Amino acid sequence: MPVVPEPVLTMSGIGKQFPGVAALDGVDLRLLPGEVHALMGENGAGKSTLIKVLTGVHPADAGTVELGGAAVAFASPLEAQRAGISTVYQEVNLCANLSVAENILLGREPRRMGRIDWKRMRARAGELLARLELSLEVAAPLSSYSLAVQQMVAIARAVDIDARVLILDEPTSSLDADEVAQLFRVMRRLKDEGIAILFVSHFLDQIYEISDRMTILRNGRLVGEYLTRELPQVELVAKMIGQELAVLERLHGEAKVFDRPLVEARGLGRVGAIEPFSLTVHEGEVVGLAGLLGSGRTEIARLLFGADHASTGEIAVGGTPQSLRTPRAAMAQKIAFCSENRKADGLIPDLTVRENIILALQATRGWTRPVPRDQQDELVDRYVKALKISPPNPEHLVRNLSGGNQQKVVLARWLILEPRLLILDEPTRGIDVGAKAEIQRLVAELSDGGMAVLFISAELEEVLRLSHKVQVLRDRRLVAELPNDAGLTSDVLMETIASGGRAS
């Protein structure tokens, strides 16, 4: 048993009240130098609140924070930064219009007689990036680099301030596998320099790859601190959601027969977006779309919903040919589309849960016939209960909900319309295991009730678990249609994607 070094940061008995809820209650956290410490928990477990308390965004109502043995209380993120606690958020908080060098050193530019010394600034930025084994054109605007590189730049900025503690809040949610590997290399390097890293991610594989130790939260309370290598994944999940996960088993019971085609696309395509494809979705069927990012998954969904115009081919709904030239036309055929980007395309953050849910229904009725308030309340109430939206208050502003709950609001909006075909584009991205399982179960229930679902997800496991058949996409082309039988595994799927369907 190696000697455990003194923790660089200790939080004990942290409590935080928000109006109506105890967001944190008696939470302890300690970070050891040279370790990656994962903070685990579902959405709403209190991870973000704990980080905000630590970095001085919110003051704590109870408990103490000790940094290097001395009690501290930060009034602002800036103060925390000065004390050596740096944070990199999920959304890159840099200025894309400025150069890479400026983004790293903004606010502490090297100066000579009050004048910014650009030459030294670029050299210094280059050094800092070299420390992370990165070589970038530091004079180029940040916007010319990918999101992943921007994230590294944010880290370079964070660790320049003699960081003792580095907090990475879901840095990997928008990165691809190579970029994650690059990020992990950087993290290991910083860890070797003795920096304590607090890491938040929803990807369990990543947690097991990089973290040494983890603290688990549930409903604002501490579940415990564990060494990662001593805690099997199943147990971790059980501790996070507080129950054994029966739902993660195969969701569909007996095999169903699909003989009533609902939507048939023949030779549908759009120049530059997706090559002509044919696709049939039957009533009660879940069709999964599998493929890499940019393989044309979303493009298919947009064509079926009328958000883009098809340049070739035709669509029949329920046997009769239809021209779905606008989303309104698709909605009239009872086709609903939950978009991938729930923040930009789907939700209006400043409206309440009720207003967001009622929106699509109101749109189909037209603005001259408002939905009566009691009918609104009744409908919303039913779906808030059915989807377990939390907090269960329809007058809550959507901006204050967690990601998983926001996703449920989008779902509820479309479910009220009682669609025949529901298109779900990445409905579980960036949400936690529990909410994910609930959404998956909901999809299974809906399809058992006769609704057709087109399910798009980057996670092959999820596609496999839910779908009756899987359409494989590659390079903007539909390459294979595979029935989801016992022989179909994620390995087979991956191979099909890799080979472009030639093998099968």
Next chain:
Amino acid sequence: MTTLTAGRVGLPAKYLPVLVTGCLLAAMFVAGGIRYEGFASGQVILNVFIDNAFLLVVAVGMTFVILTGGIDLSVGSVVALSTMISASLMAGPGWPPYLVVPLVLVIGSGLGLVMGYIVHAFDIQPFIVTLAGMFLARGLCYTIGTDSIPIEDPAFTAFAQSRIDLFADMWISPSVIVALVVVGVAAYVLHYTRFGRAVYATGGSEQSALLMGLPVGRTKITVYTVSGFCSALGGVLLSFYMLSGYGLHAVGMELDAIAAVVIGGTLLTGGSGFLLGTVLGVLVLGLIQTIISFEGTLSSWWTKIFIGMLLFVFILLQRLFSARSRR
């Protein structure tokens, strides 16, 4: 497309809008030189500077504000107020210019400071705050007097009418020197000081700038103060030019200043643009006027028509640039 890819090697894309404006200016000058007798001389360009020195100074202040993503509609009224205060103080109690001018500059900066503070502290749209400031300042002019007040202070008029001779019979007014000094100082501040970089960062993403620990509030208040100062200084230069104070001076000048900044390639959303662009923008506006006066038969309202068309073209260009960079 090819220019952009070529630009990646030689010229970064961020200079492209300024380059477009520069080319436009050169093309206008060449076209004027071919069409009109006596157009292609240095003095024509210098006259553009002389006639627009006040607009240039005002546009410099506006550039600061627009770079942070804000807007200042009060500048024209503050210019008018400055001419009015200068003229009335020199005519009535007979104050000397060396007291009047600093006082005017302090009043203009103070107005800007107050507007900036309101924008920041109450998180109100700059459009509406400076609109209120615009009405306020214009109204204050009429409390001083409803008629034009001539300026007859001998030192002031002597300075205003002096000519600084350059080589080959060319000359400029002292106002041009003042304007160029303002441009130089402002360009230095924007490029070489922390305040200047904070201006760009705030315009790029206010949220990020805040999280990066930059003094966003102070920066916003300061840019409106700078704009107020520049407006007051522009008012003093206009007093030199007109030798009078009048509540109807500089009506709509805020729009000319905004037009010059936009034509100079600065994005209205903030975070991108250069002072050189603003200088070129003012010159383009001035040169349009010169061409129309050379044409002789055209009404001066054609100036507005051309500025309108140019603005349309440049706003569309901005849209294209920002759409491309988002991809």
